[in-house]
Amino acid sequence: MSEVKLSGVSKAFGSTTALADVDLTVSSGELTAVLGPSGCGKTTLLRIVAGFVRPDRGRVEIDGRPVVAENVHIAPERRGVAIVPQEGALFPHLDVASNVAYGLPRSVASRKRVDEMLELVGLGGLGKRRPDQLSGGQQQRVALARALAPSPRVVVLDEPFSALDAGLRAQVRDEVNEVLRSIDATAIIVTHDQEEALSMADSVAVMEQGRLVMHGSPTEVYHRPVDLEVARFVGDLVELPGTKSGLVVDTVLGRLPIHGSSIPADGPVVAVIRPEQIRVDARVERGAKGAHVDDVSFFGHDALARLTVMSDAEPVRVLARTVAPLQRGDDVAIRVIGPALVYPT
Amino acid sequence: MAETAPGALSRLRGREDHGRPPWWLVLPALAGAALAVLPLGYLLVRTFEAGPDRVVEILNRPGTAALVGRSLGLAAVVTGLCLLIGITMAALVTRTAMPGRRVLAVLAPLPLAIPSYVAAFAWVAAVPWARGFIGATIVLTACTYPYVYLPVVAAMRSVDPAQEEVSRSLGRSAWRTFWTVTARQVWPAAASGGLLVALYTLSDFGAVSILQYDVFTRVIHTSYTATFDRTPAAVLSTLLVVITVVIAVGERWTRRPVEQTRVGGGVARRAELHRLGALGPLASGLVVAVLLVSLAFPVASLLYWFATGLSAGIDTERLLTSTGTTVLLAVLGAVATMALAVPIGVLVARHRSRASAVVETATWAGHALPGIVVALALVFFGVRVAQPIYQRTPLLLIAYAVLFLPAGLGAVRGAVAMSSPRIEEVARSLGSSPITVLRRVTIPLAAPGIAAGTALVMLTIMKELPATLLLRPTGANTLATSLWTETGVAAYAAAAPYALALVLLAVLPTLWLMRAQGRFTATEDL
Secondary structure (H helix, E strand, O other): OOOEEEEEEEEEEOOEEEEEEEEEEEOOOOEEEEEOOOOOOHHHHHHHHHOOOOOOEEEEEEOOEEEEEOOEEOOHHHOOEEEEOOOOOOOOOOOHHHHHHOOOOOOHHHHHHHHHHHHHOOOOOOOOOOHHHOOHHHHHHHHHHHHHOOOOOEEEEEOOOOOOOHHHHHHHHHHHHHHHHHOOOOEEEEEOOHHHHHHHOOEEEEEEOOEEEEEEOHHHHHHOOOOHHHHHHHOOOEEEEEEEEOOEEEEOOEEEEEOOOOOOOOEEEEEEEOHHHEEEEOOOOOOOEEEEEEEEEEOOOOEEEEEEEOOOOOOEEEEEEEOOOOOOOOEEEEEEOOOEEEEEO | OOOOOOHHHHHHHHHHOOOOOOHHHHHHHHHHHHHHHHHHHHHHHHHHOOOHHHHHHHHHOHHHHHHHHHHHHHHHHHHHHHHHHHHHHHHHHHHEOOOOHHHHHHHOOHHHHOOHHHHHHHHHHHOOOOOHHHHHHHHHHHHHOHHHHHHHHHHHHHOOHHHHHHHHHOOOOHHHHHHHHHHHHHHHHHHHHHHHHHHHHHHOOHHHHHOOOOOHHHHHHHHHHHOOOOHHHHHHHHHHHHHHHHHHHHHHHHHHHHHHHHHHHOOOOOOOOEOOHHHHHHHHHHHHHHHHHHHHHHHHHHHHHHHHHHHHOOOHHHHHHHHHHHHHHHHHHHHHHHHHHHHHHHHHHHOOOHHHHHHHHHHOHHHHOOHHHHHHHHHHHHHHOOHHHOOOHHHHHHHHHHHHHHHHHHHHHHHHHHOOHHHHHHHHHOOOOHHHHHHHHHHHHHHHHHHHHHHHHHHHHHHOOHHHHHHOOOOOOOHHHHHHHHHHOOOHHHHHHHHHHHHHHHHHHHHHHHHHHOOOHHHOOO
16 A cells, blocks of 8 residues: 655636645555545545546655656556545446456456455455445445455545445444555545544544645644634534633633643633533532533433533633533533643634 | 535536546547538528529518418417417326326327327328318327427426425415416426427428428428429528527527426425316316327227228238338438437536537537428438439438437437446546446446437337438338328328338337336326
8 A cells, every 4th residue: 555645736626726735645554534624625635636636736646656747647547546435336237246346357366356355344245236235334335345456556535424324324434444444555535524534544634725724643633723723623612712821821711721732922812622621510619610501412422511601701601521410500510621722812 | 414515616526527528439429410410501501502682582482471471370379289288188187186187197198109290191081171270280289289298297296295285375275376386387398398399390291291281391392392493492491490490499498497497306295186076077078088189080090091991902012111111221220320329428428518518509400400401401412412322321311310319319318427427437446448437337327228219219210201201212112101102192091001000110119118218207106
């Protein structure tokens, strides 16, 4: 498996900028998620790597060999980049085995390879089925087997799970992840689902309006987002107005230590914490703040509570993720665990 | 949750998908387009080489204005009647609980398959007074009202009953709801069908000729056969082309929004049927009356004259050779048509660009040009330019290809568009070159649709009259031309076997095929 390197890639459709000067390196054998909201250009990025869209500027290299450069545009069929599209896009006129065999030469070895691939994705023995006889999750796994069969250098997956319903989605996601890991595939997966990106990928590239705004490990992206936009996009957020002085910030929830990175000048800032950093207790302890429970969304494994913090100034509303059995109308005590991030106002 | 990209962006992205079409698609497509506009081009050459004075003189003849009046008058009356009959029948069949609804719904589109000259033969053989305007109106209305009926049934079925229910719940009566909600949504489909009827009426040659009503097509043919000076025929043909093109453009223009609304619609719940009470049998009676005139009467007349002819003896040998010639020409014609249609269809379905739009517009000439005009233009072309193939099979095949290219193209484009471009991208990413993708993915996926299209074109060619009549190889007779010849001398008993053979050979398979393809599904499962 191979390294993919994009440098200075730009693409506009008419007056709409889809990609603006994107640099991205996907290391060999790594699974990188390209995460962003609808229309941020992530699908265009993937289609440029696969060769279906020609960028206006920039280079794309696979294993150091340019596939896109000035006056170079290698045809999709000669790139060794296999694609798994949304909803699988299986060849409806071929059975499962022939779908998987599509990219292989006709030989006995190929037939063995097809069986191996079907075993790998957990569909051994279903080779004679027609695509329309498979469930959505099975189709997606056949699409993956088909992409992997010719041992491509890179696999790109375009929102591969978005067509599946919620229950199936997590399961197929785990299965696909396992298969990709087992063969050390270099894979790029495009998604707008932050949970999907954070749970699957080795590294997450966050895109916003055609720009690559951050590329890092899932933990970095979640805990040290480069700006407020990224912070908001990758998970629920509690934003508090604060005043920074040195390595602490004063907020309505008290004086909080600041995370090492992203330090603006002292003065007014936005302090940011995640809802799971707020601990909720039934009784008021030392160093805790009183709060009123406005509303609770119960998820089973935990709950998200919307709280109003009592304070001398204006009341502030915060989100808390908690396992405590809260009910609307409860009065509770809250305190913050761990450091806050600060961004310029 | 599926992510939806902003409309504008995804549209632009779609254009980017496939880049420049490969030359092996563009060259045959351009060749096909050039062939499609050949008759029109040569007709214009032939018309204007006569000089402007001559053209103006012919257009200024008192007979010309009367001719335009008669042609447009017939087209208007037939179209009006078809709209009335088509919409009423569609509403009764889809929205009311009239007795016998299902059976009537299945029978209603069938007259479409009867060639209008066969119906004209049946009428003129049975009721000699049915000539001229009256006869032409009856026969053409009976044969073409399904052009309105079928799309209106489909449109009525796609109107979400929830909209009608909302209207009723907001206090509007069933009748007002029909006019303010249902009819509004159905109108584009009806208008498009009506324009097709008008186009058909102006293009029809066989029926008006057998019924001896002097509209454009008949006058052009008479003028062509009666005199050595063929300039008047050319000038009148050009005038007819101008009129049909205006109508065809109108038809194309109305069709666009209808197709769009159908995409979004989907088939929702079935609408509740209105109970007609005592009026029910009356409604059924109306529909039955239409079917008696359009279906039962021609078939009965045909069988009567066939029986009469049977006792007098049938020229079996000529019947067999005519049948053989018909089938042979139809097979060759269908192959020629599809050979042009496949590259154009793939190009148009997969590579939207200005060039492909030009190619598509060119092929559409066959849809707008009446058969007699195409035939006449190719006669001019054959006599002057292509003498070696004049009155030989190749020139006739060109005429068939021009006339039926739109039908073949529709089948190919529809079949290709059924499969997603994403599937072809997957094939590319697995190492297939564009031409391999065409061979291994696109064509196999489209094959059933293309095969059905080929069969339909073949059956349509069997029923074709004017081009076959003018361009057939010397001495060759098809079922259609034999029927024409015998009817011309009022030998109805001798003509009947050809008409019957046509119905068995071409009409019944057409019905079966259209049913299998789901062209009539709008009327199934009501």
